Amino acid sequence: MKTLLDLFFIFARIGGFTFGGGYAMLPIIQKEIVEKRHWATESEILDYYAIGQCTPGIIAINTSTFIGYKKKGILGAIFATLGMVTPSLIIITTIAIFFKHFQEYQIVQHALGGIRVVVVALITSTIIKMWKKSVKNWIGILFFIISFILISLTSISPVIIIIIFGMTGNFINLNKRIDEK
Amino acid sequence: MMYLLLFVEFFKIGLFSIGGGLATFPFLQDLAQRYDWMTAHDLLDMIAISESTPGPIGINTATFVGYQCGGILGGIIATLGIISPSIIIIVLVAHYYMKFSEQTIVRSTLDGIRPAVVGLIGAAGFEVAKVSLLNINKFLQSNNFFELFNFKSILLFIIMLYLIFKYKKHPILYIIASGIIGIILKY
Numbered sequence: 001m002k003t004l005l006d007l008f009f010i011f012a013r014i015g016g017f018t019f020g021g022g023y024a025m026l027p028i029i030q031k032e033i034v035e036k037r038h039w040a041t042e043s044e045i046l047d048y049y050a051i052g053q054c055t056p057g058i059i060a061i062n063t064s065t066f067i068g069y070k071k072k073g074i075l076g077a078i079f080a081t082l083g084m085v086t087p088s089l090i091i092i093t094t095i096a097i098f099f100k101h102f103q104e105y106q107i108v109q110h111a112l113g114g115i116r117v118v119v120v121a122l123i124t125s126t127i128i129k130m131w132k133k134s135v136k137n138w139i140g141i142l143f144f145i146i147s148f149i150l151i152s153l154t155s156i157s158p159v160i161i162i163i164i165f166g167m168t169g170n171f172i173n174l175n176k177r178i179d180e181k
Numbered sequence: 182m183m184y185l186l187l188f189v190e191f192f193k194i195g196l197f198s199i200g201g202g203l204a205t206f207p208f209l210q211d212l213a214q215r216y217d218w219m220t221a222h223d224l225l226d227m228i229a230i231s232e233s234t235p236g237p238i239g240i241n242t243a244t245f246v247g248y249q250c251g252g253i254l255g256g257i258i259a260t261l262g263i264i265s266p267s268i269i270i271i272v273l274v275a276h277y278y279m280k281f282s283e284q285t286i287v288r289s290t291l292d293g294i295r296p297a298v299v300g301l302i303g304a305a306g307f308e309v310a311k312v313s314l315l316n317i318n319k320f321l322q323s324n325n326f327f328e329l330f331n332f333k334s335i336l337l338f339i340i341m342l343y344l345i346f347k348y349k350k351h352p353i354l355y356i357i358a359s360g361i362i363g364i365i366l367k368y
Contacts, residue, residue, distance in 0.1 A: 051278065065268050092231070112233050125345045159199055
């Protein structure tokens, strides 16, 4: 029961401080799940994120469900996911009741202006850590660059990109692994 | 009955939107057309608020639309509706992932995916960087190269990046600090 409550509150903390899309939650996940509690490795988080991207539903939710399931089975998945959505429920309901013009307040815009900058800094540090764990050779560097360029410059869906790189990686690595044997 | 309808509609959105919070928008627009829960204009306002509050954007909009339609309980039910397919599907996928992730064929697939996903996250970060560190519109209007850079933001970015690497504190701390700095220095 303690682990379930832990899952709930850790993900409530993550949900309460994620500004932006699913990627914005990764620095906090890395701190709470990988560094502090060792519940998953950096590579596993990347796998969950990739799978969360290619399966139906919101990526942030899919990733939380995955981590919760890994830690404590189906109940863990449910507690982590409910934790993730609780701050949204409280904050959005409060805004809907009291501050219909929330985003027009100057103070909110200034705070968000500062937060957007730090999100870029946090993501940069996360990418550096994940790079060290997952980009191990020149093929990895090539995959990173191609995927970055495709996402930035074309409108190809990330889902397609993940599937293509999965297949290519499978082809290249499988040959290498068989050679090594 | 209305609550059941809300649950089913948001369950469908959770089931059919693949690839992030933005993927839910076309479905929400469709909802706005089919029901009198909100106008298309209301929806744009709700999305704007959902983008400027913490939490996944898809969840924030679901809560908002649900509230608009059925009050506090409506917000909760819409949110439960949108996350239910995720829980079911991911539990199934996770079960097989745990079982097969050590197999050579799965491992080599994931080895190929990981660098690409880092690239994907990098591209997402770059998009935010373009908005928060650069003034692309201002630059296009004036063609003055120095106008391109938002020096105030770049300075904060460099300081924060330095502090993140030096002190390795909890990300939430840096987020709160930057929010306060943003308010004080009018970012």
